[in-house]
Amino acid sequence: MTDENPLLRRAAFAALVAGIAAFLLWLTWRALTPVNGWEALILLAVALTTPWTALSAANSLLGLALLLGARDPPAAVLPALARARPGPPDAVTAIAVCIRNEAMEAVLPPLGTLLDGLAREGAADRFRLWLLSDTQDPAIAAAEEAAIAGFASAHPGRVRYRRRTDNTGYKAGNVMDFLDHHVTDEAFFITLDADSVMTPAAVLRLVSIMEAEPRLAIVQQLIVGRPATAAFPRLFQFGMRAGMRSWATGQAWWQLDSGPYWGHNAIIRVAPFRDHAKLEPLPDGSRILSHDMVESVRLQAAGWAVRCLPAEDGSMEANPPALPEFLQRDERWGAGNMQYFRLFDLPGMTALGRLQLVQAILLFLGAPLYAAILLLAAGNALSGGGAGTPMGALALAVLAHALCYFSPKLSGYAQALIQREVAATYGGRCAFARGAVAEFVFMQLFEPLSTLNKAMFLLTLPFGARTGWAPQNRADRGIAWRDAARLLWRHTVIGVVLTACFASVSGTALLIALPFTAGMVLAIPLCVWSADPRVSAWLREKGVASTPEELVVARQ
Numbered sequence: 001m002t003d004e005n006p007l008l009r010r011a012a013f014a015a016l017v018a019g020i021a022a023f024l025l026w027l028t029w030r031a032l033t034p035v036n037g038w039e040a041l042i043l044l045a046v047a048l049t050t051p052w053t054a055l056s057a058a059n060s061l062l063g064l065a066l067l068l069g070a071r072d073p074p075a076a077v078l079p080a081l082a083r084a085r086p087g088p089p090d091a092v093t094a095i096a097v098c099i100r101n102e103a104m105e106a107v108l109p110p111l112g113t114l115l116d117g118l119a120r121e122g123a124a125d126r127f128r129l130w131l132l133s134d135t136q137d138p139a140i141a142a143a144e145e146a147a148i149a150g151f152a153s154a155h156p157g158r159v160r161y162r163r164r165t166d167n168t169g170y171k172a173g174n175v176m177d178f179l180d181h182h183v184t185d186e187a188f189f190i191t192l193d194a195d196s197v198m199t200p201a202a203v204l205r206l207v208s209i210m211e212a213e214p215r216l217a218i219v220q221q222l223i224v225g226r227p228a229t230a231a232f233p234r235l236f237q238f239g240m241r242a243g244m245r246s247w248a249t250g251q252a253w254w255q256l257d258s259g260p261y262w263g264h265n266a267i268i269r270v271a272p273f274r275d276h277a278k279l280e281p282l283p284d285g286s287r288i289l290s291h292d293m294v295e296s297v298r299l300q301a302a303g304w305a306v307r308c309l310p311a312e313d314g315s316m317e318a319n320p321p322a323l324p325e326f327l328q329r330d331e332r333w334g335a336g337n338m339q340y341f342r343l344f345d346l347p348g349m350t351a352l353g354r355l356q357l358v359q360a361i362l363l364f365l366g367a368p369l370y371a372a373i374l375l376l377a378a379g380n381a382l383s384g385g386g387a388g389t390p391m392g393a394l395a396l397a398v399l400a401h402a403l404c405y406f407s408p409k410l411s412g413y414a415q416a417l418i419q420r421e422v423a424a425t426y427g428g429r430c431a432f433a434r435g436a437v438a439e440f441v442f443m444q445l446f447e448p449l450s451t452l453n454k455a456m457f458l459l460t461l462p463f464g465a466r467t468g469w470a471p472q473n474r475a476d477r478g479i480a481w482r483d484a485a486r487l488l489w490r491h492t493v494i495g496v497v498l499t500a501c502f503a504s505v506s507g508t509a510l511l512i513a514l515p516f517t518a519g520m521v522l523a524i525p526l527c528v529w530s531a532d533p534r535v536s537a538w539l540r541e542k543g544v545a546s547t548p549e550e551l552v553v554a555r556q
Contacts, residue, residue: 004079006256013058013254020404021054027400031393038380045373046401052362056247057404063250063310064411068418074311077252080216081309084208088123091187093207093267095127096178098171100134102194104147110197115155117200124158127203128186132174133163171263172279172291179274186270193264195318197226202314206267209309217273217304218296220259220266222248226316227550231539232326232530233319236446238545239439240319241312242412248310257305258352263292265315269304276302282342290336293360294343297353301346316549322479322531323446324487330450331457334364338461367454374516378501381509391508398512409440425548435545445519445526452491452520484527495520 028046032039070076095114099107111129118127131148135141141163152159162182164174175191183189188210190203202221209219222244225237252259277295279288288294296306320326340357343349380386403410413436416422417429426432485492495517502513519526529535539545546554 004256009254009256013062016058016062017051017054020057021050024050024053024397024400024404027393027397031389031397034388036380036385038376038383038385042373042376042380045369045376049366049369049373050401052359052366053401053404055359055362057407059250060243060246060408060411061250062253063246063248063408064415066249066253067246067411067415073249074309077249078209078219078307078309080209080213080307081205083212084205085212086204086208088121089126089204089207089211091126091207091211092185093127093203094178094183094186094189094270095129095192095203096132096175096189097130097192097194097196098132098134098174098264099144099194100167101137101140102135102144104144104151107194108147108151112151112155114198114200114203115158118203121200121204123200123204126207127158129155129159130178130182130189131159131161132178133161134167134171134174135163136167169279169287170289170291172288172295176274176278179270183270183274188267188269190267191264193317195226196223196264197316198265199314205314206309210267210269213305215257215305216307217269217299218259218261218266218306219309220261220306221309221315222312223262223265223315223317224312224549225319225547227547227553228319228321229536229540230321230531230533231536232322234536234539234545235439235442235530236326237319238435238547239409239412239443241547242416242436243408244412245310245312246411246415247408248308252308252310255308255352257307258300258350258356259296259306259308260356261292261296261306265317272299272302272304276304282339286339288336288339288343290333290339290360293340293356294346297349297356298346300353301350323527324479324483327450327453327487330454334367334454334458335461337361337364338458364454364458367451368458370451371455374498374513377513378498381505382501386505386509391512395512402515409443425551427543427546427551431543431546434543438539438544442530444515445522446530447519448516449488449491449519449523449526452494456490478533479528479531481524481528484524488523488527491520491523495523 025047028043029035032043035043066073066076072082075081095111097107097111115124115127115129118124133141133144135144145161145163148159148161152161160182162178164177167174169176179189188207190198190206192198206219206221210216224241224244225233228234228237273295276298279291279294281287299306320329337360340361343357344354377386413432416426416432416436420429423429423432426435499510499513499517499521502509502517
């Protein structure tokens with residue numbers, strides 16, 4: 001598409017990943033030698049997790065360099081952005097919103113705002129809103145249909161509604177049915193989830209990029225959290241936003257035309273997607289759950305380009321309102337990503353396509369490995385195997401791994417604190433730093449708990465543990481202590497036992513272990529506290545972890 005040199009870029013990136021991985025493994029080896037049986041297993045587990053850790057660090061460091069050094073970082077990794085023509089587009093674009101058992105009073109207003117904004121830009125006749133329903137319950141479907149009929153009457157000729165009688169293929173099947181049977185002259189479609197929000201400017205920018213580069217099949221924009229009232233999503237998405245900004249920018253630099261697709265808030269060229277992205281059932285008859293990455297890989301294998309637009313503005317989604325919903329969503333994603341083991345021999349699969357699937361697998365497969373490291377370390381400590389371990393060297397190795405693991409978020413924080421104009425969108429450097437500290441403390445407790453939950457789920461997955469694609473609870477609510485205890489008592493027991501094991505060895509061992517076990521021990525109160533309306537109200541009142549979009553609304 002440009003004079004970019006994919007081989008050179010990827011070779012340089014691979015060298016950076018290899019260098020970081022080698023350094024981390026050397027620090028671990030230095031801390032554990034001479035190695036006993038327990039420590040040999042620890043080294044093996046660390047070696048298996050290190051590629052993902054090194055990849056995270058390399059992506060974020062490269063992303064930070066681009067964010068600080070490039071005049072226009074998104075255009076630096078997506079050249080078509082610089083060639084995009086402003087103004088109303090020539091092509092017709094469908095805005096496809098997949099819904100299933102949704103509260104339409106929450107879904108429709110943002111879509112009305114989008115349609116009105118596109119009309120003000122003189123592009124009303126270039127966009128058609130399609131509401132693609134997989135709702136099966138007759139009563140919910142009737143309410144859904146009535147709400148959409150009223151909405152359509154306020155936007156005559158611009159809203160269309162289709163409900164399937166079955167939901168074969170889940171969301172991927174819903175979208176493909178729409179392309180096969182309902183699309184007419186639309187050249188592109190923008191996929192939105194029920195909780196997605198996009199601004200007219202962001203939508204017009206995506207269309208203009210596609211019109212500027214005919215080889216593009218998908219352009220995936222970054223997705224940030226919608227302003228949240230509850231404490232859990234407010235804190236979680238503050239750090240996620242910073243991490244995604246640096247990660248995606250660095251990744252886009254070396255992935256180039258082999259970028260990601262995350263299933264929504266993206267624009268897709270109709271013809272190639274319809275021709276190449278149909279997903280057949282797996283050999284056992286089950287459907288592919290995490291469809292988006294597979295669809296991206298298939299388009300790449302067919303010679304089409306998939307690119308990421310690492311820009312935040314105008315693209316949002318709602319995150320789970322509390323810890324239980326987040327854990328449930330993680331389990332759904334984990335079950336879907338583990339299916340990728342069966343997809344490596346798809347016809348036409350490219351080497352980079354396989355690497356994308358590997359990355360998606362490692363995102364979840366690392367969880368049982370991290371849990372294994374902690375359990376093995378406890379066993380080693382109790383058996384006396386770690387008596388000769390130099391605690392300083394061990395602490396340094398643990399710290400280095402942790403810094404690399406959290407490097408996307410830390411790089412995003414560094415950018416905002418260095419660049420005054422970025423911090424200003426959060427209310428200034430002091431306000432941003434206050435949010436970063438609150439988020440980091442919260443996530444230091446939550447991350448090990450989340451990792452343990454993923455590990456427990458993945459270990460039971462081969463024995464029949466399954467999770468469906470049920471709609472998430474999108475409402476803020478508190479959580480009763482008994483409900484939190486029923487969900488998290490196993491996590492708490494594991495945390496208490498591990499903490500006691502390390503404490504029985506030495507105070508130093510306990511201090512090194514606490515960052516990994518405290519969140520498990522405090523799982524139940526963390527769950528209740530992060531959903532408590534009073535805590536949420538206090539965070540909002542003090543402006544802790546406020547996002548730029550929240551501050552814009554507050555100033556209006």
